[in-house]
Amino acid sequence: MTSTRSALVDRFGRRAVDLRVSLTDRCNLRCSYCMPPEGLPWLPNADVLTDDEVLRLVEIAVTRLxxxxxxxxxxxxxxxxxxxGIVAGAAALRPRPxxxxxTNAIGLHRLAAPLxxxxxDRVNVSLDTLDPDRFATIAHRRRLDDVVAGLAAAAQAGLTPVKLNTVLLRGVNDDEAPALLRFALKHGYELRFIEQMPLDAQHGWSRTDxxxxxxxxxxxxxxxELSPDPAERAGAPAETWLVGGGxxxxxxxxxxxxxxxxxxDRTRLTADGQxxxxxxxxxxxxxxxxxxxxAGDEEIAQRWREAMWGKLPGHGIDNPDFLQPTRPMSAIGG
Structure with a gap:
């Protein structure tokens, strides 16, 4: 077991045990709350971590941090x-994370079984609407059928629980919450609604919207009929409710x-190793x-510890001086 001294702790006593690794800033959708329709300048290939570099950092995080x-x-x-191959390498680590x-699930119908x-272990899939025209409005691509096929393949392959991530946009899909929950219940998926956050590349986010x-x-x-979930939330970002008693x-x-x-309890690694x-x-x-x-593994681990030690107490969205991150969500990683 990793000691507190060697773990990723901050000045407020929080311990990071959940690592989010962005593997690319590229995407085959153009969701309006993330990037403009024309896309963004991608990271140069030379700046992106190689597969071996990704796995080395994941190993350091798991075995040392x-x-x-x-x-x-x-x-x-x-x-x-x-x-x-990256998933296979991470699965071979001991202790196994x-x-x-x-994912947006486009192509998942081919990759679910190999993954x-x-x-x-499982997947989270972004699904904001069940209407093909609305999907095209939000994502600027007509790929809803591919997403639905990817979901089914994930469930069939045993990547469960399959979780759905939904962002509701005012005046676009904000009337679909019940329909999306019915869809999730029908197929055995777990639905999570996510408040739209100020992470769009266009910096067009508005609290009133x-x-x-x-x-x-x-x-x-x-x-x-919703009732509070008695299960401990711990560091999970979602507050959950039982539907119809569970x-x-x-x-x-x-x-x-x-x-x-x-x-x-999260720490994040961007596709270019930040x-x-x-x-x-x-x-x-x-x-x-x-x-x-x-650099050796312990030198890298210590730099990572120092980065987490400086974590602020909160994201500060409500502060008058709040500024969005320079990078949009697509370049940060979810």
Whole structure:
């Protein structure tokens, strides 16, 4: 077991055990709350960590820093050619971390079985609407059928529980909360609504335009019997409710209106090897330079500890001087 002294702890006593690894900043959708329709300048290939570099940092996190869960994100991680091999390498670590992927599910119908065989435990899939025209409005691509096929393949491959991540946009899909929950219940998926956060590349986020957790729950209560989930939330970002007495659940990640910073247990690694101690951090710590400069594992681990020690008590969205991160969500990793 990793001692507190060697773990990723901060000045407020929080311990990071959940590592989010972005494998690419590229994506095959253009969701309006993330990036503009024309896309963004991608990271140069030479700046992106190699598969071996990713696995070395994951190994350091797991064996030296006490990380117990690893989630591979993007951009869209299914676009990473070496994804299956990276998952297999992470699954071979001891102690073995829990492994998941956050994806838009385009292409998952082909990769679900290989990823499961490599050791992936489960997936989180972004699904904001069940209407093909609305999907095209939000994502600027007509790929809803591909997402639905990917979900089915994930469930069939045993990548369960399959979790759905939904962002409701005012005037676009904000009337779909009950329909999305019915869809999730029908197929055995776990639905999580996420308040829209100020992480879009266009910096167009507005609190008044955001659909709040209170509004989402009101829409669900109008159709479903919801009761508080008695299970311990711990560092999980979603507040969950039992549907009809359970066992089915629905969750809301209310990062803006009900922040959970005091229980945050995450550390983030960008595709170009930068540690971020908070999703909304304005600064980063470079590990890629250490890797490529010949640093040993313990030197890298210590730099990572120092990065997490400086974590702020909260994201500060409500502060008058709050500024969005320079990088958008697609370049940070979920």
């Amino acid at each position: 006490g990380v117990t869960e690893v989630r591979f994100t993007g951009g869209e991680p299914l676009l990473r050619p070496g994804l299956v 829990k492994l998941s992927v956050t 499961r065989e490599a050791g992936l 955001m659909v709040t957790a209170e509004e989402i729950l009101a829409a669900l209560h109008a159709e479903f 066992p089915a659940k629905v969750g809301v990640i209310a990062s803006v209106t009900r922040p959970f910073c005091g229980d945050c 540690v971020r101690n908070c999703l909304f951090a304005r600064g980063e710590t470079d590990l890629r330079g250490l890797l490529r400069g010949g």
